[in-house]
Amino acid sequence: MRDPLPPGLLRRLAACLGGDALLTDPAERLAYGFDNSRRQAMPDAVALPTADAQVLELVRACRAHRVPIVARGRGTNTTGATVPVAGGVVVSFERMDRIRAIRPDDRLALVEPGVLNADLQVAAGAHGFFWPPDPTSAPYCSVGGNLACNAGGPRAVKYGAARDNVLGLRAVTGAGELVRCGAPTTKGATGYDFTRFIVGSEGTLALVVEATLRLVPKPAATRSLRALYTDVAAAAAAVARLMAQPVAPSMLEFMDGDCVRLAREVGGADIPEAGALLMIEADGDADTIAHAVAALSRAATGPGLLALDVAPDAAAREALWSARRKLSPALRTLAPGKINEDVVVPVSRIPALVDGVRALSAEFALPVLAFGHAGNGNLHVNILYHPEDAAESQRAIACMHRVFDLVIALDGILSGEHGIGLVKRDFLPRAIDPATLALMRAVKATFDPDGILNPGKVLPAAD
Amino acid sequence: MRDPLPPGLLRRLAACLGGDALLTDPAERLAYGFDNSRRQAMPDAVALPTADAQVLELVRACRAHRVPIVARGRGTNTTGATVPVAGGVVVSFERMDRIRAIRPDDRLALVEPGVLNADLQVAAGAHGFFWPPDPTSAPYCSVGGNLACNAGGPRAVKYGAARDNVLGLRAVTGAGELVRCGAPTTKGATGYDFTRFIVGSEGTLALVVEATLRLVPKPAATRSLRALYTDVAAAAAAVARLMAQPVAPSMLEFMDGDCVRLAREVGGADIPEAGALLMIEADGDADTIAHAVAALSRAATGPGLLALDVAPDAAAREALWSARRKLSPALRTLAPGKINEDVVVPVSRIPALVDGVRALSAEFALPVLAFGHAGNGNLHVNILYHPEDAAESQRAIACMHRVFDLVIALDGILSGEHGIGLVKRDFLPRAIDPATLALMRAVKATFDPDGILNPGKVLPAAD
Known part of the structure; x- marks a missing residue:
């Protein structure tokens, strides 16, 4: 049983956020505890900030009490990345949903992280532009979430994924510092590129409070x-x-x-x-x-x-x-249970991947189907099973492990656009060597010295 | 007067590199002490590795003695980024110039850092591809150097700069660890993106020993x-x-x-x-x-x-x-001295930049001309002066400071494709706020705990 949040922290959060922007009632908190991974955990509180300054104060307050913070867009991710497994405060950006500017001459949009992908497309479309990331969840997923997991979609084959279409960020690190990275320009060679580094980090390095997005003519x-x-x-x-x-x-x-x-x-x-x-x-x-x-x-x-x-x-x-x-x-219709892994292999290895998946399907006596974004070698491998059948469920998980082994043997990677979150976290050491993983941990510690940002995600526990 | 290299280090380097790959003769070293910035400093030794393992051993040896390492492509950069201002060992990658593979089906090239840009273009061209970065120096600059300063060129307006056209890297950090980042795929959401983070870091974070480059159909x-x-x-x-x-x-x-x-x-x-x-x-x-x-x-x-x-x-x-x-x-023909700054502004601010430059030209009584890559807002502002005229030289430098102030006031950045190196280093605090700069320093320290990689470049000295 976790300790509840310290009263001093709750008072500080309430003071900074205002009356209706701090949810503590269990029934209200419940809705912020799960995502499309079907995993669930109860947050101790939910914050609904409307301004950068609130996010900054909130992070500083949580840091002072070593309380975890989980940034949340709309919970459409499939990896458990927004499930508050260590409790703490879920920060939902649903009220920071303003499009601050569309600047056609500079081909950019300035947005808050809670803007829905589809709303941005409508606003940009009025000027003859679009923002390339087009995940299936576009009507109800947020730009901040898209940035957090480097979302792609079918269009990425020509126009790139989220990382390729962001110019700058304002973000609050786990140290409670507001950093401003990138620029409203399409070119830059001015120090280290934190913008693209924060994209895909799934809320473990910093909370994005504003993004400058590259728009593309429709x-x-x-x-x-x-x-x-x-x-x-x-x-x-x-x-x-x-x-x-x-x-x-x-x-x-x-x-x-x-x-x-x-x-x-x-x-x-x-x-x-x-x-x-x-x-x-x-x-x-x-x-x-x-x-x-x-x-x-x-x-x-x-x-x-x-x-x-x-x-x-x-x-x-x-x-x-x-x-x-x-x-x-x-x-x-084949089976109610589905493990969907969005693995990536070099295009030349697609036949070997599909052949290998076919062999695993036979070996584990489960339907395994592969489809997806071929131009990027990004296939969704779907393992189908009956969750109520314990033996079948075990085989499905064993099969998934072997799919990952296969992908790594083919010089591929574990995820193209869904991310790592909770569900692929423990597989990361198969894909990333110890020295690189150690460097990831060290860099994480510079952004987030107390490990309060989305603990338990992306990086596996150190030995 | 710097201390010479410790004899123990020299012996270790000679043993690892072999006879003719460690230059210690002053006449030989001299040629590795300057770049296109016209600045110069004498390295204590020059290493010419031919294999990853040598680079790894070299970094570990230098780290043990706290001796600086300056990675060098072909010295075509204009910022002093390869000038060994703190002495130490210049590592020239001129002998690591193999194209390890061109894989047309995967649209990628696997290269060592010393490959010349033009040689890569010829090899890729034979398969109907090109690598987008096309700096003016393409015939004699190296891919490693292109990656180090995120080189662009006119084609970047459609095809992106170096950072946009790299898929993966193998690199040796200042801690003497070989890291492997990215993948031979065009999509990825698997942990932190060190690949694009190392690009543009000008040899201050890691030495690239192999790059997987994205090719584009010609x-x-x-x-x-x-x-x-x-x-x-x-x-x-x-x-x-x-x-x-x-x-x-x-x-x-x-x-x-x-x-x-x-x-x-x-x-x-x-x-x-x-x-x-x-x-x-x-x-x-x-x-x-x-x-x-x-x-x-x-x-x-x-x-x-x-x-x-x-x-x-x-x-x-x-x-x-x-x-x-x-x-x-x-x-x-206007004047023998030239300060060429490749600043970037949002496209909509180009007229304001050119008007401002015109006013500065009048104020400082010097010709100042602007031309360059308009689609990216990346203009080369050239301040012309007579170096032998002390008053004019002072005015040129004062004018350059004001150009930077103007660019920052226009929401622009100090460099689009040349980088920071030595010459723009002390201007970085005008463009980057203290919190972001502090984070850059902290991340630098995780890659390079003893500060041996290209000291004195990119980041200004801490207060």
């Missing part, structure tokens, strides 16, 4: 292609060809043969049988989109291509994408 | 445009329009009115008179290049446009670029 037109292949190797060769020519696809999604079969079964009868499928998107303007489609079609064509369809209009586009969209819900 | 065609404007404000508005539409220019170079006049005087009589000039480059393929030129022409057109020329062929392209090329040598 293309006028998009066009979708669907390519079916005899097998994964043929599709992977096409991915390499697509990525080796100058017309970058704006999306390049992969489904293995089991995914194609499943999509057919759940209502995609119009989808031909195939050993692998690529969904390819081109963007451009009215003058160039046809050329982009032609260039991508040429690159998609090669040994093992079964069919290549280009959607001439929006309705046809929707139909082509339907297989991809039906996939996630369809997985639940 | 466009088949390029086309150049030259746009002349009545004044800087009109040109800056065109820059904003060019950057706000989806066809990214592959170069977007700016010259102020004084630069245009100077280029005309030194033989560019074909250049019309103008208050500002933009050189714009489009890239694409045979199908799309005309559309790209049309899109960029539309964006370049607006109030204040005097003339817009498109080069139909390579000869015409050369003629259009001649003004830009003649500029740097022409500066020497």
Whole structure:
């Protein structure tokens, strides 16, 4: 049983935040204790700051009492990164949701961390721009959360992930210092780059209170292609060809043969049988989109291509994408339990990854399906099982361990866009050597000397 | 007078490096004591390692004796970053110049730090790729040096600078630990991103012994445009329009009115008179290049446009670029001394920067010209003076201080691609607040506990 928060700290927090911005009632706190990982823990209090100065004072107050702080966007992450496993104060940025400026001439947006991704897209879109990260949760996830886990999405293949689209940050370190890093410019060689270093650190180094985001001009037109292949190797060769020519696809999604079969079964009868499928998107303007489609079609064509369809209009586009969209819900028809790991391998190793996953599926007698962002080699490996079956659950976990071993043997990494959080934390030493991990711990200690920021996340406990 | 290196250290270095890879003769050492900043200092020894293990042993040996280490590419940097002001051992990577692999399917190159930028371009070009950083010194600068100062060049406007085009590093910290960061993949959310953090740190955190570089498919065609404007404000508005539409220019170079006049005087009589000039480059393929030129022409057109020329062929392209090329040598005709500062401001502040520079030129009675990479707001401000004239030299330095003040007032930063090194070090506290600077010092100390890596660079001495 943890000690409750010291009364002195609660008084200081209440004074700094104001009446309704400090939640202490268990029923209210409960809602801030879980995320999309389905893990849960009870925070001792929840703070809802509205200003930088409150965040600064809050961190200093918690530090004085050595009380943990867990920054929270909207809890859409899948890794437990926002679950307050050590108790303490959850800082929800839901009230710091202002878009402070959209500056079209400088191609940037100045936002508070609680802005929803989708709200930013609407505001930027009014000026003809977008912010590239487009996770599936975009309608209800926050920019601060996107930065915390270096969120990507299908568009990252052309436009990069969160780290590639941030110019500057204001953030409060675990030492209770407000740091200002980066600049409202797209170039810089002025000391150490804390901006991109803080991105992806999952709230373990600093709490972001303002972000300067790089905006990208919106293309006028998009066009979708669907390519079916005899097998994964043929599709992977096409991915390499697509990525080796100058017309970058704006999306390049992969489904293995089991995914194609499943999509057919759940209502995609119009989808031909195939050993692998690529969904390819081109963007451009009215003058160039046809050329982009032609260039991508040429690159998609090669040994093992079964069919290549280009959607001439929006309705046809929707139909082509339907297989991809039906996939996630369809997985639940196979088994109610799902371990979804967003591993990354070099593009050339995609066939070896899918072959290896196929072998693990047989070995552990569980459905294991792979689909995802092929252009980045970022595949979501889904292990399906029945959670009420203890033996099957154990096999699923054992299978997941072997997927990680496989990925590391293929020179890949444990996560492309979901992050490490709680659930992959103990696997980090398989992927990162002791010297590098020790340096991560040392740098963490300089940002957060008392270890109050999101304890128990990202870095495994030291030996 | 510094103490010479301890004999025990020299023996250890000789044993680890082998006979001809440790230079101690003053005549030989001299050549490794200066860079393009025209500053100079004598190293106590020069090491020419050929293997990672030698670099590791060398750092450990130097650390044991608290002897400084200065990593050196080819000394083309302009900031004194490779001048061994505290003596010690210069580590020149000139013999670690192997391209270990070009992997087209994974769009990456695996290189040692001493590879020349131009040699990498040739090797990657054979596979249809290029590495984006294209500093003027590309024929004779090293990739390691490019990474050290986050080198850019004109292409950065579309393809990013060094930091944006590196996937992973192996590096030896000042603690004598070999760390391996990043991955041969274009996406990652796996712990802290040391890869991009080490880029731009100018050898103060770690010595890079291997880099995994992101390659980009080479466009088949390029086309150049030259746009002349009545004044800087009109040109800056065109820059904003060019950057706000989806066809990214592959170069977007700016010259102020004084630069245009100077280029005309030194033989560019074909250049019309103008208050500002933009050189714009489009890239694409045979199908799309005309559309790209049309899109960029539309964006370049607006109030204040005097003339817009498109080069139909390579000869015409050369003629259009001649003004830009003649500029740097022409500066020497105005005065032999030049302070060239590659400052960056938000694109919308370019007119304010150029107006401010114009006012400083009048106030200090010195020619001050601005030109450079407009799409990134990265202008090279050149203060011209006669070094033999003491009063003029003092005014030039005073003027440079005021340029920095102006840039910071415009929300800009001190360097876009040259770095800080020695020459801008003491200006860093004007641009970076004390808390952020203190954090930089603390992180430096975790990478390099004894402060042996490139002492005296980037970070100013603590109070």
